[in-house]
Amino acid sequence: MTRILTRFLDGRVCAYLPEGEGPLEPVAVFPVAPGAEPCGHDAAPDLEHAVYATRHEVVCVGRDGTERWRYDLLPRSTERYGHSPDCAFSRDGAVVWLYRPDAYAGRGGPDRWVVLDAATGAEIDGVELDCAGHGGVQLRHPDGVHVLLDVGEGQDGVRVYRGSLVDGRLETTAYPWDHRSLIDLSPDGRRFMTVDHGRADAAFHDGPDGKQTLELAVEVFGHDPDEASVEWSGGFLDAGTAIVTISEDEEGRHHHYLVDLRTGGVVERLETHARTPYDLELPGDGSWVTSDEQGRPVRRTRR
Structure with missing residues (x-):
């Protein structure tokens, strides 16, 4: 399935x-x-509808802008900043996964992870999470069943969860760490990448259990850890190759490095033409996408 x-x-x-x-x-x-x-947005696999989330609602629209349904995030938040919901279609387009940062939105409860019917917006099921996040990122597993959720808690760290909808019930598992940010999921679903919350290293884990199989500190890339750090960006160029982003703190420069996951070795520095450390999307097919000056996407490959 081509990633949209x-x-x-x-x-x-x-x-x-x-x-x-x-x-x-x-x-x-x-x-x-x-x-x-919109804080988050996604398009259905058939490209007939899109969903977008603001701080107050999730809306599903057609190509002509006609509203298909609206899911209000209630009670309505009076907090202007610090809470960004995220929404994503399932791989088959049947449901919409929604992360609700309810704690920082001041809704009187913990954060929630919710699954909506993509046709109607009705809530199928939802669970309370043991976190208080400012925002979240959801990654769909290629098996079409599981979704990974990264919740950023600011200075308090980060939480990562795995979820699946089974017979109409949302089943979740929390990974046993609070200091690793989920960056990407490999296109074959066999690995995922994390970065230390303190930006000291990047690591790779087996899925779905999360067993760490490779850790790459800043020094591995030829940088002084007192002067450089790993960014919370990068990911999988393909199933066997990853990109790790290093920023030089004083100079404000960033570099992208290719890592061979079969050997654990750093292959080379890659010129991505990314405008910032986070101007990089990885479809997992050997290409990467950056932005032009107007924010429009540009696809690039290794020549």
């Missing part, structure tokens, strides 16, 4: 397929309500 990329540009959720070299043109666009400020 989405960006919010010019008041629209724009969907792209990572095909061809150079600037990408949207294969579908979805207008959002005037004044809406």
Whole structure:
């Protein structure tokens, strides 16, 4: 299944397929309500609908902007900042996964992870999480069943969960650490990548149990740990190769390095043309996507 990329540009959720070299043109666009400020967005696998989440609601729209359904995040938050929901379609498009940062939104309870019916927006099931996050990122496993959730708790660390919808019930497992940020899931689903919350190293884990199999400290990439750190970005170029991002703290420069996961060795420094350390999306097919000056996606490959 080709990974669909989405960006919010010019008041629209724009969907792209990572095909061809150079600037990408949207294969579908979805207008959002005037004044809406999406925190997260995604397009359905059939590209007929998109969902976007603001601090107050999740909305599903068609290509003409017609609202299919709306799920209000209640009670309505009076906190202007510090809470960003995330939404994502399942791989078959049947449900929408939603992370609700309810604690920092001031809704009087803990954060929640919810699964919605993609056709109606009705809540199928949801669970309370033992965290208080400012935002979350959801990664779909290629098995079509599991989803990984990374919740950033600011200075308090990070929590990572695995979830699946089984017979209409959301079953979750929390990984036993609070100091590793989930970065990416390999295209074959056999590994995932994390970065230390203090940015001292990148690590790779077997899925789904999370057993750590490789750790790469800043020194491995030829940098002084007192002057450089690992960024919370990068991921899998393909199933056997990863990209790790190193920033030089004083200079403000960043570098991307290729890592061979079969040997654990650093292959080379890769010129990605990324504008910032986080201007990098990895479809997992051997290519990467950066942005032009207007924020529009540009696909690149190794030559």
